[in-house]
Amino acid sequence: MDLLQKAYEAGVVGAGGAGFPTHIKLNAKVEYFIINAAECEPLLNTDKYLLSIKSEEMIKGIEEIGKILEAKHLVIAIKEKYHKEIKILKDMIKKLDSKVELFYLKNYYPAGDEQMTVYEVTGRSIPEAGIPLDVGAVVSNVGTVINVYNATFDKPVIEKYITVVGEVNEPCMIKVPVGISIKECIDQAGGTSIGDYAVIIGGPMMGTIIDDEEAIDTHIKKTDGSLIVLPKDHYIVRRKRKPLQTIINETRSACIQCRYCTDLCHRYLLGHKLRPHRVMRNVGMAEQDEEIMKEALICCECGICELYSCPMGLSPRLVNVFVKGELAKKGIRAEKGSKDTQSREMIEYRKIPTTRLMARLDIMKYSDQEIDELKEIKTExxxxxxxxxxxxxxxxxxxxxxxxxxxxxxxxxxxxxxxxxxxxxxxxxxxxxxxxxxxxxxxxxxxx
Ligand code: SF4
Ligand code: SF4
Structure with a gap:
């Protein structure tokens, strides 16, 4: 039975992000197979942990997938600051006499955005509304590759490794069955160190937020990798939860058209026609220029404009989400851009240093939480x-x-x-x- 059939049977999907079915994604021939090991959102540690304890599965899995894709280059894109994991990977590559290469990324956000990772490794910009395949690449994350390797031994995806950090008494890495409640995961981290709390499922920039009372009925999925517990009035929680009408009103009254949101938008810097300041002007001034509104369709919702760039505390990301919804009602979708998309010159100078981002997000105090110990969680x-x-x-x-x-x-x-x-x-x-x-x-x- 071939690898794609095995991945299908094991139910492998992208272990981070939206969960694209892996047997469909890998049904291609490409030049580059890139493993996204950047883990660029602050406070996440799951991929680093997997790299350190499952390096053999990782390298063998990459080799197997590389054969299916007929890829010339098998590349792990990893932040250069992950010294321990890099050494482990180098040793394993040598031991297995593998042709897997390492590509070192700087410590910035969003180094792990799929389009940025492809750009860094290949020097190619993926067209607007395109996918890595458009420039000869397939990208998978660390957990996905390990799950594909496990699938070759007929092991389905039924467990997840989850980082639990923030306002918990015992920050930790847990191994849990898919379907366990978020509340149980937090309890295993010693419970919370505060009263009312919110939980970010995923990273602080792109994760989704639930309240403490929702933690009992929200369950771990194949795509989850971290839980961050924060006070309900934390900056990130407040910003992500701002009501839509407030956002629209603020857009009308406070956008000063400084265009920082555009200048720091990595999709704009990759060469895409996405200018959030223009979308903001359209919405704020009710200009209703549909061609400009359509630019919102290619926003990946990375959150840089909302949580980092805007000096007025506005939310271009959420405005884009709103515009996307309005266009979807009219059946308008993003159109694929040119294959000759070229990045903008300033891209090298406008990457957001992760430490500066963490300071802006008010999460520095969680940055040195130790999570070396693994807890295996049982549930009923x-x-x-x-x-x-x-x-x-x-x-x-x-x-x-x-x-x-x-x-x-x-x-x-x-x-x-x-x-x-x-x-x-x-x-x-x-x-x-x-x-x-x-x-x-x-x-x-x-x-x-
Ligand atoms: S950064 Fe903020 S104030 Fe400046 S153009 Fe963008 S939304 Fe408007
Ligand atoms: S969320 Fe903001 S910075 Fe990120 S892609 Fe969308 S417009 Fe650009």
């Missing part, structure tokens, strides 16, 4: 979403009352559909099926 109940990926949700193939075992297929898609198979992450009995399949161990016996 998991709620596994049928949609953990781009595309259609998986179709349940079990019914309420069925007994299932850890690793058993419980929901599936066809191989030619955009989606991914789902497996039970614990032994137990199915007790509910809606948007999630809920599995509970029997007799309260913990069997993880």
């Amino acid at each position: 109940k998991v709620s596994i979403p049928l949609r953990q990926h781009i595309g259609k949700p998986a179709n349940p193939i079990v019914t309420i009352g069925d007994k299932v075992t850890k690793g058993q297929l419980i929901a599936k898609v066809e191989i030619d559909e955009m989606g991914a198979n789902i497996h039970s992450s614990i032994d137990g009995r199915v007790i509910d099926i809606k948007e999630k399949i809920v599995v509970e161990t029997e007799d309260n016996e913990v069997i993880v």
Whole structure:
């Protein structure tokens, strides 16, 4: 059975970001296979941890995927400051006599944005609304490669490594079954060190935020990699939660058209026609120029303009999200740009140093939290979403009352559909099926 079939059967999706089904992504021939090991959002440590404990799986997985892609270059893009992980990878590459190369990135945000990573490694700008394939590359992240390697041994994706940091008593790395509740993950980190709290699922720039009361009913998915606990009135939480009408009103009254949001936007710097200050003017002045509004469609929502650039505390990112929604109602989508897209000259001088970003985000106090120890978490109940990926949700193939075992297929898609198979992450009995399949161990016996 070939690698793509194995990845399909194991339900492998991109382990970070939107969760693109891997068997579809890897069905290509390219010049570059790039492994995004930048982990560029502040406070995240999961990929670094995986690189240090699973370097052999990593290098072997890259070699296997490289054969399918017929890639000439197998490149791990990693920040040059990750000295320990670089040494481990170098030693493993040597030991396995592998042709995998390392490419060193500076410590800036967003070094791990897929388009920036491709630009750094290849010198090529991906066209607007394009994908790495357009410039001869496929990009996967660290967890995805390890999951593909595991799939060659018929191991499905049922576990995640999660960094838990911020306002918790014992910041840690946990290994959990997919479908465990966020609340249980936080409890395993010694609980919170504050009263009311919010949780960022993902990084501080691009992650989603939930409240403490939502932590019980929100569950870990295949795409999750970190939880950051913050006070509810923290700068990041307040900024991301600003109501839309307030944002629009502020846009009208306070945008001074300084264009810092555009000058520091990495998509603009890559050569894309995305000028957030123009979109802001359109919305603020109700100019309704649809050609300018369409620029919002290529915003990747990295958050630089909102959380770093704007001196007036405005939110071009959220305005872009609003405009995208309005255009989607009219059926207007982003159009693919030219293959000859060239980066702008200033790109080398406008990268955001991560330490400066952290200071701006008011998260420096969490930067030295030690998380070396791994905790393996057991649970009695998991709620596994049928949609953990781009595309259609998986179709349940079990019914309420069925007994299932850890690793058993419980929901599936066809191989030619955009989606991914789902497996039970614990032994137990199915007790509910809606948007999630809920599995509970029997007799309260913990069997993880
Ligand atoms: S940085 Fe802020 S004030 Fe300046 S143009 Fe952009 S949105 Fe307006
Ligand atoms: S969020 Fe802002 S900085 Fe990021 S791509 Fe969109 S417009 Fe550019």
